[in-house]
Amino acid sequence: MSRNILDRLLLAGFIGLAVLLYLSTADYSGIAQKTSAKYVRFLAVSFGGLGAIQLLLSLRNRAADERLDLFGRAGRFFGLLAGLVAFALAFEPLGFFIPAAVFIPVIAVLLGYRNPVVIGLSTAGVLAAVWLIFVQLLSVNLPGPSF
Numbered sequence: 375m376s377r378n379i380l381d382r383l384l385l386a387g388f389i390g391l392a393v394l395l396y397l398s399t400a401d402y403s404g405i406a407q408k409t410s411a412k413y414v415r416f417l418a419v420s421f422g423g424l425g426a427i428q429l430l431l432s433l434r435n436r437a438a439d440e441r442l443d444l445f446g447r448a449g450r451f452f453g454l455l456a457g458l459v460a461f462a463l464a465f466e467p468l469g470f471f472i473p474a475a476v477f478i479p480v481i482a483v484l485l486g487y488r489n490p491v492v493i494g495l496s497t498a499g500v501l502a503a504v505w506l507i508f509v510q511l512l513s514v515n516l517p518g519p520s521f
Contacts, residue, residue: 378432378435381432382429382432382433385425385428385429385432386429388421388422388425389425389426389429391421392419392421392422393418393422395414395417396414396418396419399414399415399418402414412512413512413514416512450484453484454481454485457480457481457484460473460477461474461477464476465517466517468519469516469519470504470516470518471501471504471505471516471518474500474501475497478493478496478500479494479497482497
């Protein structure tokens with residue numbers, strides 16, 4: 375199976391999951407329609423919209439199909455997996471923002487990015503966007519540190 379075919383199948387599946395997630399909010403009852411349903415619909419529309427954009431870009435791309443190499447970058451994959459596990463373990467005692475401020479730059483370096491200015495600005499931008507969207511706009515209480 376080629377990388378392009380796998381990408382397109384996964385993106386189509388993500389769009390399908392986003393649609394199912396959005397439709398599932400119709401079953402929410404009472405006050406959940408005004409609170410939780412809005413949040414879930416926002417996530418579904420964002421997830422599905424980004425998936426659709428990526429699918430369209432993938433369909434426009436006429437690059438040569440390369441074979442999928444599952445084990446060529448095993449070290450990088452397991453490093454990312456270990457980082458994700460460390461983030462999940464640090465999430466409960468430290469909340470969201472502290473582990474994310476460490477996790478994002480570490481993962482960027484593991485993925486090959488080396489410019490510290492770009493990494494720092496990207497990290498700050500992601501954290502600011504999460505704070506603005508979830509804490510300010512959607513009034514979601516993200517976990518904080520439990521010192």
